[in-house]
Amino acid sequence: MPELPEVEVVRRGLEPRTVGRIVESVEILDARIIRRQAGGADRLxxxxxxxxxxxxxxxGKFLWWRLADADGQDTGEALVGHLGMSGQLRVRTDDPLSTPADSAGPASEGPASDPHRHRRLTLxxxxxxxxxxxxxxxxGGLWTSPLExxxxxxxxGLGSPDALIPADAAGIARDLLDPATDLSAVARRIRGRRAPVKSLLLAQDLVSGIGNIYADEALWAARIRFDTPGARLSQRKVLELLRAxxxxxERALEVGGTSFDALYVNVEGRSGYFARSLSAYGxxxxxxxxxxxxxxRAVHQGRSSHFCPRCQRAAR
Known part of the structure; x- marks a missing residue:
């Protein structure tokens, strides 16, 4: 599943290729991809x-485009995207092999996957x-949402021009790459709960964007076992975890994210290679x-956790 670094790679790839462009038409091949759209295909x-x-x-893992009318006035809505477990946003040009001169984002490797397979919608x-x-x-999916x-x-959020956010993304917390995130406040909230610390990292209401891969990596780096209750950790230790x-x-972002299969690729259809740098996950x-x-590897609350039994000891 794409996590924060992978979604940010996609955002950076979309920015120079789509901002300023006008949507001429919307091609919907599978209506399930817009199931969250109020009013359905005609409304979209x-x-x-x-x-x-x-x-x-x-x-976090939510992307959105701000929308303006023909006169340049903000419409009060955003086009929201979420990649879910296997979503990909790919930019296609008249020349399928061309790459824009102002291409943004890190280099990546691996063969481009078939751009025609599993295509559900095209702008x-x-x-x-x-x-x-x-x-x-x-x-995953695409849909419009009013701004608030x-x-x-x-x-x-990153790339946003102001303090307006789509209503459908307003309920998730800021993420760790957001300069406005208050790490000390997040740490205090984690310490105020007795749930396992990994579950708290994944919940998205305390801090967003972290999934299974980066939770395991951060816990390994901070020497914290996945099932340690948040309330058993000190403020210093939780801050160490969040910084880890x-x-x-940030290191994953530099190399295009983590790809284990063809389900995550960047906007050019190529995979990232942080998987070769993982210390715990997998x-x-x-x-x-x-x-x-x-x-x-242990299964806890339905998720796999990878850990070192010596470095990450169970809480006493």
Whole structure:
């Protein structure tokens, strides 16, 4: 499942290719991909056709484009996207092998996957390019959502021009790459709960964007076992954990994110290669890079957790 670094790679790839462009038409191949759209396909086409994309922003795993009318006036809505388990937003041009000169984002590797397979929706833009939404498992989607002001008055997310956020994304917390995130406040809230610390990292209401991969990596880096209750951790230790999570996601972002299969690729259809730098996730049976102890995998609350039994001891 794409996590924060992967979604930010996609946002950075979309920004130079889509901002300023006008949506000429909307092609819907599978209506399930717009199941969250109030009013269905007609409402989506009516909201987007002839509309200019003026910014592309992100908070956690949510992406959104700001929309303006033909006169450049904000429409009061955003086009929201979520990649779910296997969603991909791919930019297609007249020349399928061309790459824009101002291409943003890190280099990546791996063969481009088939751009025609699992295509569910396409936005056709005024420069002849297209944005394809591909989704094998159909947990993602695109839909419009009204804008509302964020409660803290800060810029809504990375790439946002102001403090307005789509209503459907307003309920999730800020993420660790957001300069407005108050790490000390997040740490205090984690310490105020007795739930396992990994569950708290994944919940999205305390801090957003962290999934299974980066939770395991951050917990390994901070030497905290996945099932330690939040209330058993000190403020210093939780801050260490949050900083470790931010650092590992920044490193992943530099190399295009983590790809284990063709389900996550960037806007050019290529995979990231942070998987080769992982210290814990997916490495059960291999030696810990710190102490040499064999890493283990445990299933807790329906999720796999990868950890070092020596470095990450159970709470007493």
């Amino acid at each position: 086409r009516g909201a987007l056709t002839g509309t200019r994309l003026t910014a592309v922003a992100r908070r 056709h833009l005024d420069d002849g390019s297209a944005i394809d939404l591909l989704d094998q498992r159909l947990f 002001a964020v409660s803290d008055g800060a810029v809504a 999570a931010r650092e590992v996601m 490495r059960d049976g291999e030696p810990c890079e710190r102490c040499g102890t064999v890493l283990r």
